[in-house]
Structure formats: C-alpha cells, structure tokens
Amino acid sequence: MSGMGDHVTEIVIFTVLFLLVSGMGFVAARWRAPDDMAHLDEWGLGGRSFGGWITWFLVGGDLYTAYTFVAVPALLFGAGAAGFFAVPYTIIIYPLVFLVLVRLWSVSHRHGFVTPADFVRSRFQSPTLALLVAITGIVATMPYIALQLVGIEAVLKTMGVTGESAFARHLPIIVAFAILAAYTYQSGLRAPALIAFVKDTLIYVVILVAILYLPYKLGGWGAIFDAADAKFDASPAAGDGLLLTANNQWQYVTLALGSALALFLYPHSLTGVLASRNRDVIKRNMSALPAYSLLLGLIALLGYMAIAAGVKPLPGASPGSVDSNTVVPVLFDQQFPSWFAGIAFAAIGIGALVPAAIMSIAAANLFTRNIYKEYLKRDATPAQEANVSKITSLVVKIGAVACIVFLDPQFSIDLQLIGGVIILQTLPAVALGIYTRWFHRGGLITGWLAGMGLGMWMLYQIPNPATGRAHFGGSAFPLDGFGLPTSKTVYVGLVAVAVNLLVAALVTLALRAAKVPDGGDGTEPDDYFADEGDPRVTVPAQPAGTDPDLDPAPSPKV
Amino acid sequence: MSDHQSGAHERPAVVKAKDKSPWNWLLFVPIVVPLLTPLFNHDSPRLFGFPTFYWLQLAFIALGVGTTTVVYQMTKRRAADPAAEKRR
Numbered sequence: 152m153s154g155m156g157d158h159v160t161e162i163v164i165f166t167v168l169f170l171l172v173s174g175m176g177f178v179a180a181r182w183r184a185p186d187d188m189a190h191l192d193e194w195g196l197g198g199r200s201f202g203g204w205i206t207w208f209l210v211g212g213d214l215y216t217a218y219t220f221v222a223v224p225a226l227l228f229g230a231g232a233a234g235f236f237a238v239p240y241t242i243i244i245y246p247l248v249f250l251v252l253v254r255l256w257s258v259s260h261r262h263g264f265v266t267p268a269d270f271v272r273s274r275f276q277s278p279t280l281a282l283l284v285a286i287t288g289i290v291a292t293m294p295y296i297a298l299q300l301v302g303i304e305a306v307l308k309t310m311g312v313t314g315e316s317a318f319a320r321h322l323p324i325i326v327a328f329a330i331l332a333a334y335t336y337q338s339g340l341r342a343p344a345l346i347a348f349v350k351d352t353l354i355y356v357v358i359l360v361a362i363l364y365l366p367y368k369l370g371g372w373g374a375i376f377d378a379a380d381a382k383f384d385a386s387p388a389a390g391d392g393l394l395l396t397a398n399n400q401w402q403y404v405t406l407a408l409g410s411a412l413a414l415f416l417y418p419h420s421l422t423g424v425l426a427s428r429n430r431d432v433i434k435r436n437m438s439a440l441p442a443y444s445l446l447l448g449l450i451a452l453l454g455y456m457a458i459a460a461g462v463k464p465l466p467g468a469s470p471g472s473v474d475s476n477t478v479v480p481v482l483f484d485q486q487f488p489s490w491f492a493g494i495a496f497a498a499i500g501i502g503a504l505v506p507a508a509i510m511s512i513a514a515a516n517l518f519t520r521n522i523y524k525e526y527l528k529r530d531a532t533p534a535q536e537a538n539v540s541k542i543t544s545l546v547v548k549i550g551a552v553a554c555i556v557f558l559d560p561q562f563s564i565d566l567q568l569i570g571g572v573i574i575l576q577t578l579p580a581v582a583l584g585i586y587t588r589w590f591h592r593g594g595l596i597t598g599w600l601a602g603m604g605l606g607m608w609m610l611y612q613i614p615n616p617a618t619g620r621a622h623f624g625g626s627a628f629p630l631d632g633f634g635l636p637t638s639k640t641v642y643v644g645l646v647a648v649a650v651n652l653l654v655a656a657l658v659t660l661a662l663r664a665a666k667v668p669d670g671g672d673g674t675e676p677d678d679y680f681a682d683e684g685d686p687r688v689t690v691p692a693q694p695a696g697t698d699p700d701l702d703p704a705p706s707p708k709v
Numbered sequence: 710m711s712d713h714q715s716g717a718h719e720r721p722a723v724v725k726a727k728d729k730s731p732w733n734w735l736l737f738v739p740i741v742v743p744l745l746t747p748l749f750n751h752d753s754p755r756l757f758g759f760p761t762f763y764w765l766q767l768a769f770i771a772l773g774v775g776t777t778t779v780v781y782q783m784t785k786r787r788a789a790d791p792a793a794e795k796r797r
Contacts, residue, residue: 232750238766239743242773246736249777372758393752394762400746408744431785438778441770448767 164493176334189534194339212347217302217503227454276670285521294566296551299503309480343508353498378459405642418513429683515543594659602651739773
C-alpha cells in the first residue's frame with residue numbers, strides 16, 4: 152500500500168471540505184434561531200419546525216449513514232445477492248412510517264414528547280417500561296455511532312493516513328469527532344440539518360458520476376454482473392451468488408422486514424421525524440425519501456463494480472485479515488482522478504458526521520428525559536434538560552471514539568448487529584402501542600425480557616466461519632438450531648420479536664384474568680390525529696412563518 | 710366529521726382527515742411485494758445488462774413512491790373528497 156505522499160490531492164480536498172462543513176456546523180446555531188435555545192425542543196428537535204426539504208435531507212442523511220455506504224457494497228462484494236436486502240428494506244420502511252410514525256408525531260406534538268420512551272411512559276403509565284425502552288435505545292445507538300467512525304477510517308486508510316501506534320492511527324478521527332462534538336454541543340439538531348444539505352449533494356454527485364462513468368470504463372453493466380457471477384461461481388462459499396439460494400431466501404426476507412421495523416424504532420429516526428413541522432411534511436417525505444433507496448441500490452452495485460475492476464481490499468486490523476469496508480474507497484482511488492476521489496472521500500467522511508450527530512442527540516435526549524428527569528431530578532427545568540442533553544451528547548461521542556480506539560472495530564460491528572435485534576424488542580410497546588392499549592404493561596415487560604433473552608441466545612449460537620469465531624458471527628440463524636430438519640436460515644431479530652409478542656399477549660391475558668392493576672392511559676384517541684396548530688398542544692412550538700397548506704411544495708425557510 | 714371535537718375545544722371549521730381512511734390499506738402493497746422473492750429471484754430477462762433480481766427490485770422503489778403518493782393525496786388534511794373522511 153502506498154503512503155500519504157501519493158494521496159496529497161485527495162487529502163487536501165478531503166480536509167478543505169471537512170473544515171468547510173465544520174464551520175457550517177457552528178454557524179447553524181444562528182440558523183432559524185429561536186428566542187431561547189435553552190430548551191430541549193430547540194436544541195434536541197430544532198424547534199419542531201422543519202419543513203419538507205429540511206426533513207428530507209435530515210432524515211435521508213440520518214438513515215443512510217456512512218457505514219451503510221461502505222458496508223452494503225462490501226456485502227455484495229463478498230456475498231452477492233444476499234447483500235441487496237438493503238433495497239427491499241428501504242422500500243418497505245416508508246409505508247411503515249406513513250402508517251405508524253405519523254400517529255407518533257401527532258401524539259408527541261400534542262404532549263411534547265421528545266423520545267419514544269416519553270410516549271411509552273404516558274401511554275402505559277409505567278416508568279419501568281419507559282426505562283427499558285430508553286436503555287434499549289441508548290445501548291442500540293451507541294455502537295451505531297461508533298460504526299460511523301469505521302466509515303471514516305475506511306476512507307482514511309485508503310488515503311494512506313495510517314500510523315505506527317494506535318494513537319497516531321486514530322488521531323484524525325479523534326480530531327474529527329472533537330470538532331463534531333463541539334458544534335453539536337453548540338447548535339444541537341440544527342447542525343446536522345444544515346450539514347446534511349452539503350453531505351447529500353456531494354453523495355448524489357459522486358454516485359451519479361460513479362454509475363455513469365464506471366460502467367463505461369468497465370465494459371458496461373452486463374460485463375460487471377458477469378464478472379461478479381464468475382467470481383461467485385469460482386468461490387467455494389455456499390451462500391454467495393448473483394441470485395439468492397434456496398437456503399438464504401428466508402434470511403433475505405426476514406432481514407429486510409426486520410431491519411425496516413428496527414430502523415424506525417431507533418431513537419435517531421424518531422428525532423428526525425419529530426423535528427418536522429406537521430403531518431403533511433412527513434407524509435410528503437415518505438414519497439420523496441425513496442430517492443435515497445435508489446441511491447443506495449446503485450451504491451450497493453459498486454460492490455460488483457469493484458469485482459469487475461479487480462479491487463483487492465486493504466488488510467484488516469489483525470494480520471492476515473482483510474478490511475472489506477475499504478472496497479469502495481479503493482475502487483474510487485483506482486478508477487477516479489485524484490481530485491474527484493478526494494470529493495468522494497469527503498462525501499463519505501461528512502456522511503458520517505450527520506448521523507453521528509443525530510444519534511448522539513437522540514441518545515442524549517433519552518438519557519435526559521427518561522433517566523435524569525424521571526429518576527434523578529423530577530423538577531428539572533427545560534433549561535436544565537437542554538443542558539444535561541448537551542453534556543450527555545459529549546459523553547456519548549467520547550464513548551463511541553473510545554470503542555473504536557481501544558477495542559477491535561469488529562466489536563462495534565458485532566454490537567451493532569446485536570443493536571438491531573434488541574431495538575426490535577421495543578416494537579410491541581412503541582409501534583403497537585401507537586395503535587392499541589390492549590397490552591398489559593406487565594405483559595410488555597415480560598415480553599421484552601423473553602425477546603431479549605432469546606435474541607441473545609440465538610446470536611450467541613451463530614459462528615462466523617470466515618473469521619473462525621464461534622459466537623456472535625452474524626444474524627442468520629440456521630433453523631436446525633431449533634431442531635428443525637432444514638438448512639434454511641432466518642433473521643434472529645424477527646424470531647425474537649415474534650416470541651416477545653407472543654409472551655406479551657399471553658401474560659396480558661393472564662394478568663387480566665388475575666385482575667392485576669394496569670395503570671391508565673395518559674393519551675386520548677384524538678391525540679393520534681393532532682396536527683400543527685392544535686389548540687390543546689401543551690408545549691408551544693415555534694410559530695410557523697407560512698401556512699403549509701398554501702404551500703404544497705416543500706419549502707425550506709433558510 | 711363525527712367526534713371528539715365538540716365542547717371546550719374550539720376547532721376551526723375546516724375538517725381534518727383522520728388516519729382511518731381505507732386508502733391506507735394500499736400501503737401494504739409496497740410492504741409485501743418487495744418481500745416475495747419468487748417474483749424476482751431470476752437472472753433473465755435482463756434489462757440494460759441488469760439481471761431481473763436487480764432491476765425489478767429497483768423498480769419496486771417506484772411502486773413504493775407511487776403508492777405513498779396516492780395515499781397521501783387521498784388522505785391529506787382538508788381533503789376535498791369527503792370519501793377520504795370516512796372511517797374504515
């Protein structure tokens with residue numbers, strides 16, 4: 152591998168764009184500035200005032216992370232069709248959001264909820280259940296933030312920015328995250344919202360160029376798919392190929408569905424949705440956000456282009472291993488002129504900052520609202536809440552950097568895998584809770600315990616033959632592990648949440664029969680339809696400048 | 710408009726669409742179709758060099774966009790169409 156000397160142009164362009172965006176992050180505090188920033192609605196939700204365009208960039212920048220952009224093509228590069236699950240996954244997420252999250256937006260708008268656990272607290276009158284939801288959210292989000300650093304590191308490694316000691320190797324991402332932490336502290340959700348404009352513009356430009364220019368250089372799409380087919384035919388691995396095999400189809404379907412359900416339960420997705428101005432902004436965005444799914448589908452195919460171009464991934468952290476996440480950066484480095492590769496690398500690097508900022512804000516809000524205010528200081532003022540959230544967001548980011556610097560990055564990848572499974576266990580309380588109050592709070596708590604236990608057990612059973620690890624080697628559980636006579640595999644998360652639901656329902660029936668008190672319901676049926684301007688809203692939102700209904704096109708108020 | 714809006718809460722005269730439009734059922738189409746692997750787990754016919762598996766799944770994005778757009782138009786706030794106000 153060549154050193155930094157061969158990559159000067161790339162490094163200069165990367166650094167300039169990175170610093171430009173960091174400047175924007177600090178200026179963002181004054182963008183659409185409120186009278187009083189010392190309120191969690193302002194710092195943590197941007198005043199709940201974002202219109203169509205901002206929401207589009209914010210949610211898009213939030214859900215499609217830098218890690219996605221390097222990991223999904225790496226999956227196709229390694230395993231083929233199975234990695235394409237990201238496409239159906241990001242198609243089915245939007246109708247789901249349309250059905251469920253619009254109602255959650257309404258009830259949150261009406262009651263001033265900031266986190267999913269706030270909703271659960273009020274709906275089921277159970278601080279314990281809310282605490283479980285909050286802890287699940289924080290634990291699932293932390294490794295996700297750390298993974299954004301893996302995305303930046305893949306780029307830095309390709310540019311030859313490495314060092315002898317672990318500290319020297321990690322210095323650039325420590326600096327990058329320190330800057331990120333500083334402007335998130337100052338500007339809150341406004342920083343990623345503003346930066347997302349730059350990030351996504353860069354990504355769209357890079358991908359448009361890549362999907363036109365690279366097939367032209369590599370002999371056309373037909374040749375690219377044929378090269379991938381030839382590679383998978385020659386490989387001894389059983390599950391790879393240009394199409395799904397009989398054994399991994401169920402895994403494909405359950406992983407796509409399970410990931411979609413998990414994604415909108417992640418606290419950071421809710422943060423983006425709750426920050427929008429009204430119901431119509433969300434609904435319109437569900438038609439516009441799939442533009443990113445198309446982008447993701449095309450990015451995924453970069454994995455096949457890397458095969459056709461003969462890309463060899465860079466070595467991994469341990470001797471003899473390869474870091475498959477470097478596939479796309481190496482492809483860009485080989486095929487693009489260095490100035491354009493620099494822009495592409497900046498797009499991935501900046502792409503890590505937006506979700507990392509939103510995720511840390513979401514985790515901080517969970518801690519503030521559902522642990523600090525619930526258990527430590529019940530009479531906290533809005534200004535104190537905002538302050539605790541700001542400090543927690545710093546702690547969360549330091550934790551994420553520490554995960555990457557002191558632990559094997561593979562650990563974060565494993566944790567994120569677990570994160571998807573555990574966040575799904577909040578589905579009965581959060582997603583079904585939006586529709587029904589039928590479940591008993593005790594049933595939901597028992598179901599959560601059962602789903603968590605089963606999910607952990609299943610993940611523990613899965614080895615990874617590629618790395619020789621015996622446990623936590625993936626999310627595809629072979630059904631013969633349940634004693635079934637088949638070699639088919641299935642996604643752990645979906646099985647665990649099914650058991651969770653079953654247990655929750657059975658325990659609910661049992662508790663009802665035993666007449667165990669079930670608390671009340673702090674919400675009313677009509678709350679789930681409340682919209683902007685609802686006279687009963689308890690927390691005053693920022694007054695909107697224009698009537699959104701006179702303005703059907705999304706309009707950013709910059 | 711039926712419920713909940715009498716009494717203490719002075720509501721604007723404009724009627725608000727509720728969630729319970731039958732149009733929402735249409736949203737299950739783009740949730741279910743992309744999960745039916747037998748539909749698209751084939752190589753041929755190819756389109757612009759893309760095997761069916763890839764181009765058809767990318768085409769499902771258009772299905773999702775089309776469906777959410779239709780449902781949004783039929784259920785949006787202050788819908789002119791009284792049918793959209795009906796309960797499921």
